[in-house]
Amino acid sequence: MRLAVRTLRYRKSGFIATFVAVVFGTAIVLACGGLMETGIRSNVPPERLAAAPLVVTGKMSHLRPGAEDATPLTEQVGVSAALVDKIRAFDGVTDVIGDLTFPAPVLKQTGAGAGSASPVPGGQGHAWDSARLAPYHLQSGIAPRSGEVVLDSATARSLGAQVGKPVSLLAQGEQKTFTVSGIADGPAGHTFFATDDATRLANRPGQYAALGVLVAPGTDLKGLRKQIEKADGGVSALTGIDRGLVEHLEAVQKKTTLIAVAGSFGGIAAMTMMFVVASTLALSAQQRAREFALLRSIGTTPGQVRRMILGEAMMVSLPAVVVGVLPGLLLGRWLFDQLGANGVASSDVTFYQGLIPFAAGAGAAVLAAVGAALIAGRRSAKIRPVEALAEASLERKWFSWVRLVFGVLFLGGGLALAIVTATVMTGPLAGATAGPAVLCWAIGVALLGPAATKAVLFLLRWPLYAVSRVNGRLAILNVTARSVAMSAAVMPVMLAVGIATANIYMQTTQVDAAAKAFTKDLRADAVLVSTASGLASSLLPQVQALPGVASASAYVTSLGVIDEPRNAPFDEEGAPLQGLTAQGPDGTAPVRLTSGSLEDLTGSTVALPDRVASKIDRGVGSSIKMTLGDGASVDLRVVATFAAERGYESLVLPADLLAAHTTDRMAQQILVRFAPGASLGPELAKLAAGTPGVQVADRDALIAGNGEDLQTQAWVNYLLVGMLIAYTAVSVINTLASATVRRRREFGLQRLTGSTRGQVLRMLTTEGVLVALAGITLGTLVALTSLMPFSAAVSNSVLPSGPIWIYLIIIGIAFALSLLSTLVPATTVLKSRPAEAAARAD
Structure with missing residues (x-):
């Protein structure tokens, strides 16, 4: 450990590269953990039902006969009015209040002409009896009678409404006028009617939207819940913060979506972090081959080398985890706000990011660093002392048998999933196997990265030979000879291009296929839409x-x-x-x-x-x-x-x-x-x-509305894929910048033999192009192996649908990152004198 501490200061570039990778990885996994915890909790503080210790609502799922998993119910599930008397008979219950909830937005006058009133979004109507459940308190006026309403104080202020004056509302889609009988303090956006009016407007005969149960002090709520649910198997009795879900049904409906988004993206992010950190540490280990050779030749045991590598990884990852907490908290909050604003999550849900997401993010980051360090230093630790010095100057073997076996298994899994996608899956369900197939292909190619890099560079070097001059050819020979080391830079480019291309074009293909399926027989010329x-x-x-x-x-x-x-x-x-x-x-x-x-x-x-x-x-x-x-x-x-x-x-x-x-x-x-x-x-x-509240739109609005869920999914993919690209960009920059800086001695020798600074930069430009082309080629192949079966399953073509500019932007970013990450540090390195650079140790 002392040796590790003392030598770290001489390897600042590798230290910083690993540190940055772990910081960003921790932040992303921590943010996803916060989203998942928020989805699992789905806590919505009760407002209008806050005074009822227990709220009874219909079950929001249905188990089909013979099915193992329940199907979520997407509409408001009512509670039978006959259950009121049953619950009143239970010990400890002092009263049961039925809640009628129906849309009743108030109209705000925007002009003098007919139809100039516009509805205030989100208004709900209720019977005045349920005002006790908030509770609401009359600020002025009296309880409503038939033809009268009580407004909440916030709504009354926005309308300028007064007791005794008329107010217009949309009830059952029609404009109706009521007299304001009172104004009450309480949660905003709710209008209260007389019981007979509310029953008629709710149009829910024999049912309530929910029941508020009032109990005597000291009543066992847990036991009462069991009694109620036993009396009617079709209801759920909720206590505590769960009562808020009754007021916000969309929170229940979007709970599963939020958990799925957080889980899938968190898994992809954790996998990406593992490869990013592994590639950074692998390159560092390759660059330190001479150091490990000397250590082994003077009697250092394999266990001591492994402990040193492990100690370095811990010393880098633990501070990086601490630093990554703050951006992780900010990123999680920002992601949740974006998902809420775009309809993926309910904005009424309380965002949580506690100790569990922190433990998950920190644990994933540390495990990724430790695992990557052990893998990266495995060969250096096992090498025989007699072979150590000779091995340090040679190209390493490109694989181990363990790596080969797992690489082939993952490629086989990707192939199996691709076959299932093309032959079994249909429509939107195809994404269930196509998505994991992308990951399997990407992991398989990454595990066999050196071999894949060798094969692609072998194919790419011939056309580049034809157009390259001396320095370009030197770059080609250099990259080909160092293909094992270069694979550490190629793999992050492959991951970014493959995952981004596959995920984005899956969404564009599915949206296009769904639109074509819907419009194929659509004969409407216009549509009237409720706002x-x-x-x-x-x-x-x-x-x-x-x-x-x-x-x-x-x-x-x-x-x-x-x-x-x-x-x-x-x-x-x-x-x-x-x-x-x-x-x-x-x-x-x-x-x-x-x-x-x-x-x-x-x-x-x-x-x-x-x-x-x-x-x-x-x-x-x-x-x-x-x-x-x-x-x-x-x-x-x-x-x-x-x-x-x-x-x-x-x-x-x-x-x-x-x-x-x-x-x-x-x-x-x-x-x-x-x-x-x-x-x-x-x-x-x-x-x-x-x-x-009515607008005229053309058929395009109907098509857009039909694919609204798919468009939302597409937006989520764009956001999350953008984050992954940004993270893999960190890896590309780390890897290429670190590799370039470590070649200071090589550049010095080139310049001493007559090469100019410009010639060295042109050589490095060719190397950057080769790295980018290799990563783009492998990434495109990874994407196509999943996109083609997916496209065949959801449409009538094996080619994905979507604008070509998306792919051009992705590969443009890959090229820019590869070149900038190579040339910017090289320009700094080349400022030193050639003799000084050549004299420096590797």
Whole structure:
């Protein structure tokens, strides 16, 4: 250890390179750990239900018959009103208050004309009885009676509302006027109605959105929870901070997504850190071959050499971990804010980054450094003393048998996953195997890096020979002879190019394939879109009555589960559902019928994609059993089948049936098809202008809305891939800069034999180009081995979709990093006198 401490100061470049790699690696893994802890906790402080020690809500998942994993329910799951009396009878319960929650945004007047009012986003309506659950306290006025409302004080101030004055709201999608009976202090964004008004507007007969349970002091909440859940197996009783999830359903729905994003990216980041630190330490060990040879020749044992290398790694990694904590905390907070702003995570969730993420980040960084140090110094520690000095001047063997075996295994795993992707997976599910395939290919190539580098450089040197002069040829010979050492610089470039290209083009290919699958049979020319709570049911007949409208249909989307038959081809995420109005063959439905008719799509009916119908052996006239997004079980009669792109199938239900089982219980869009030669832009715009919260958009808005989840996933990939590129850039800079600085003596000898500074720089430029080309070539091959099977699975082409400029930017960054990391330190090194540089030891 003393020797390690004393020698570190003479190897500042290697020390700094490893230190920087561990700092950045710690920061990234710590940030991902914070995201995962936040997702696992999903803590949302209760506000409107804070006064209820226990809140009862419907279970947000459904276990299909015969399934192992539950399917998440994406809509608000109600609680039966009959459960109120049962809970009241339990010991310790003093009262049970049913909560009705429905969209009721207030309208803010923006002009003098009709339709000039705009909805304030996010407003919810409730019965005044549930005001006790916050609690709300009347600041002025009285409790509401029929036709009256109580506003929260913040909303009242923003509107300038006063007791006794009218206020307009959107209720069931229609503008309605109520009288302000009172103003209450409490959480903002909530309007309270009389019980009869709230029951009518909530449109949830026999159900509540949740129940607030008030208990006597000293009541055993844990025991009460068990009693309630035993009384009704379809509910969950929540206490503590979990009560806030009832107020923010999106936090529950996005919990899994946040955990998946943090876990997958954290795993990739940890793997990348391992290779980055390993490549840095491997290069350092290769450059110190002479030092290790001398140590072994004077009697140092292999164990002493390993302990010295391990001690150096610990002395570098431990301070680096401490330094990496602060940027890790800042990065985690910034990432969470970005994910929340872009709809991946709920911004209402409290961000956590405690001791567990710190331990994970610190442990991963230290283990990566220690493991890399042991691997990097393994051969130096095992070499025989007699061979040590001779070995120091020769090119090392490019692999060990352990490395070869694991490299082949990972390549075999990548090949197996690629075959599964191309032959078994379909649509969005293909990413489940294509993503891990990228990692397997990248790890396999990295383990066999020296051999892969040798092969690529062998192919690249011939065209460069043809265009290179003396210094260029010298660079080619130099890099070819030092291919084992150069592989430490090539592998980070390969990782950056391979992972970035594969992940980005997987997203662009999937978004393009989903858009084509959706638009293939889309016949709508325009769409009316709700910007607030939903569209009133009276709006559809008004659109259908416009001259020139060939067809108009309400459009609703959700997720559900086919319970019977049990062999439906959908995974645990559920089946995509579309709600449409019954229509003839010239309607707006984005489907191509193969049997039956959508004119019969009324009541409890469904239209099935051909592959789904064939898989579950159901045709027109048969029936299926489903659980919809709010947990309701329905028996549906099949009235039609239609063609659909494999992997992008969705079930079609009547719009009014599906809307009744969504959170807002209203359609969010109306599809409009024009008669031949008709142009309805002005008429639709006039209708929308007179209806608050409604806008007219073209079919592109419908396409964008259909692929919104994929676009969000794409944005996440762009963000995370950008971070990985930045981190691997650190490795490229570390490796090439360190290698260049260590060649000071070589450059001095070249200049003493007649080479000018410019000739040396031109030689190094050629070397940088070769390193970049080798890394780009290997990275592109890694990406293509996963992208081609993935593209074949999600589309009709083996070539990925997406703009070429993305790839050009990636390889441009790789070239810039390789050249700058070589030339900038070389320029500094070449400022010293040739004789002084040549006299310095390696």
